Amino acid sequence: MPLIIYKSHDGNTQEVHAETGTSIMQAAVDNGIDGILGECGGCCSCATCHCYIDPAWVSKVSPADSTETDMLDCVLEPQETSRLSCQVIITDEMDGIIIAMPESQY
Amino acid sequence: MSEHCIVIGASHAAAQLVSSLRQEGWEGKISIVGDEPYLPYHRPPLSKAFFVGEKTEEDLLIRSADFYTKNKVDLLLGSRVTRIDRDAKKIILEDDVEVPYTKLVLTTGARVRKIPFVGSELAGVFYMRDLNDVKQTHKFTGPGKSAVIIGGGYIGLETAASLRKIGMNVTVIEAMSRVLQRVTAPEVSAFYTRIHTEEGVDIRTEAGVDAITGEQHVEGVRLADGSTIPADLVIIGVGVLPNVELAETAGLTVDNGIVVDEFATTNDSDIFAAGDCSNHYNPIYKRQLRLESVQNATDQAKIAAKAICGKPEVYRALPWFWSDQYDLKLQIAGLSQGFDQVVIRGDSEQGRSFAAFYFSEGNLIAVDAINRPKEFMMCKRALTAGQSADPLKLADESIEIKDAFN
Numbered sequence: 001m002p003l004i005i006y007k008s009h010d011g012n013t014q015e016v017h018a019e020t021g022t023s024i025m026q027a028a029v030d031n032g033i034d035g036i037l038g039e040c041g042g043c044c045s046c047a048t049c050h051c052y053i054d055p056a057w058v059s060k061v062s063p064a065d066s067t068e069t070d071m072l073d074c075v076l077e078p079q080e081t082s083r084l085s086c087q088v089i090i091t092d093e094m095d096g097i098i099i100a101m102p103e104s105q106y
Numbered sequence: 107m108s109e110h111c112i113v114i115g116a117s118h119a120a121a122q123l124v125s126s127l128r129q130e131g132w133e134g135k136i137s138i139v140g141d142e143p144y145l146p147y148h149r150p151p152l153s154k155a156f157f158v159g160e161k162t163e164e165d166l167l168i169r170s171a172d173f174y175t176k177n178k179v180d181l182l183l184g185s186r187v188t189r190i191d192r193d194a195k196k197i198i199l200e201d202d203v204e205v206p207y208t209k210l211v212l213t214t215g216a217r218v219r220k221i222p223f224v225g226s227e228l229a230g231v232f233y234m235r236d237l238n239d240v241k242q243t244h245k246f247t248g249p250g251k252s253a254v255i256i257g258g259g260y261i262g263l264e265t266a267a268s269l270r271k272i273g274m275n276v277t278v279i280e281a282m283s284r285v286l287q288r289v290t291a292p293e294v295s296a297f298y299t300r301i302h303t304e305e306g307v308d309i310r311t312e313a314g315v316d317a318i319t320g321e322q323h324v325e326g327v328r329l330a331d332g333s334t335i336p337a338d339l340v341i342i343g344v345g346v347l348p349n350v351e352l353a354e355t356a357g358l359t360v361d362n363g364i365v366v367d368e369f370a371t372t373n374d375s376d377i378f379a380a381g382d383c384s385n386h387y388n389p390i391y392k393r394q395l396r397l398e399s400v401q402n403a404t405d406q407a408k409i410a411a412k413a414i415c416g417k418p419e420v421y422r423a424l425p426w427f428w429s430d431q432y433d434l435k436l437q438i439a440g441l442s443q444g445f446d447q448v449v450i451r452g453d454s455e456q457g458r459s460f461a462a463f464y465f466s467e468g469n470l471i472a473v474d475a476i477n478r479p480k481e482f483m484m485c486k487r488a489l490t491a492g493q494s495a496d497p498l499k500l501a502d503e504s505i506e507i508k509d510a511f512n
Contacts, residue, residue, distance in 0.1 A: 045428040074483030
């Protein structure tokens with residue numbers, strides 16, 4: 001089970017071992033990490049699971065589709081490595097990935 | 107007595123509430139009592155991804171079983187509460203077991219509105235609310251078979267799209283003059299009628315149901331005009347009713363839902379309610395609301411958790427909704443009821459992408475955005491901030507959407 005490191009906006013980290021095949025959002029919700037909400041349950045409808053992929057790990061993550069890209073244009077404080085974490089599926093190659101979270105989802 | 111928070115209803119709101127209670131520092135016992143035998147699960151996929159087999163039962167879980175163990179949440183599933191004794195501060199279960207509480211939360215949700223059509227007891231007739239219902243429909247679905255859906259609301263139309271996906275013949279029966287009449291503008295209804303027709307669904311409006319016909323198994327639906335539509339499966343989706351009986355019997359204030367204040371608290375300061383079953387005052391729309399949505403269930407549950415932990419915060423959230431049909435992603439921000447003007451951005455008569463902005467007395471109140479995530483996101487933010495928009499700019503696609511709000 002790959003290790004996912006969630007980093008809150010004030011720098012606190014929480015480490016979680018997550019099943020491959022699940023999403024970065026679901027792993028956060030299952031472990032009570034409150035920086036990620038995931039209100040729509042992962043169907044890319046709400047943009048309340050916004051996160052920043054650590055630049056060193058971007059190449060391990062599949063790219064966003066057009067719906068996700070459009071929604072990311074409109075989130076609070078978007079950055080180049082912004083993603084909706086419900087669309088990022090955990091693979092073995094992501095073992096140790098660092099996921100930073102914004103101060104607020106809305 | 108040591109602290110014990112009991113949550114009645116293993117729902118979206120319950121799943122959020124128990125998590126928020128622990129985050130807010132609740133150290134007492136927590137129990138969830140649910141009458142279904144399942145952990146809290148996502149209901150929206152029941153008519154969509156789960157229905158067509160793209161999601162499994164396990165995928166539906168809002169939080170994994172592990173979460174409840176780690177957070178020391180006791181689960182009493184498949185267990186029905188028959189009564190709340192407010193004086194003794196305890197709940198009474200079906201088997202007469204009594205469980206004392208110090209704080210009680212009602213997240214009892216809503217149940218389907220049932221219409222006693224002749225023949226509605228036949229095998230093959232279903233509602234689409236609970237996992238158990240939907241699991242049983244699978245015996246009656248299959249390519250080439252026929253389905254009749256009674257009710258042209260979101261549930262009816264989502265189910266129609268799912269049934270077409272698995273190759274069934276689908277007819278939708280709607281009593282009103284257009285689908286989605288209660289919730290959208292005529293332009294949006296016309297759009298969904300066009301798309302469903304293009305996808306092969308037969309939509310019949312202003313059509314009354316006379317009876318569901320068949321011997322043991324459903325064979326058809328007879329309409330008020332005397333014609334019969336053959337059916338192997340009938341799905342009824344004509345709305346829901348809030349589950350308020352426990353609250354009512356316990357003497358809590360009920361008026362189209364369990365009435366709560368801005369802190370999700372009922373007229374008993376130790377009893378709270380959240381989600382579809384509750385009726386609350388919304389400061390953005392300045393009226394009492396009973397919402398049927400995941401957003402309200404989760405957001406109001408957080409407010410209830412804060413109040414329980416002695417950190418009250420006013421509930422002030424913008425309602426939002428979504429509906430997925432075919433390749434259409436509909437995202438709705440705000441409430442359009444009472445609109446007197448609709449502004450369309452894009453072309454609703456051709457293609458599959460546009461947004462309908464709703465105004466009341468010159469103020470923006472809501473948007474229905476179809477395959478338009480930017481319009482949805484920008485409008486949601488503007489409405490939350492109390493901003494309006496310029497109708498002329500919204501209608502002009504050469505102007506960036508972000509420049510239309512003021």
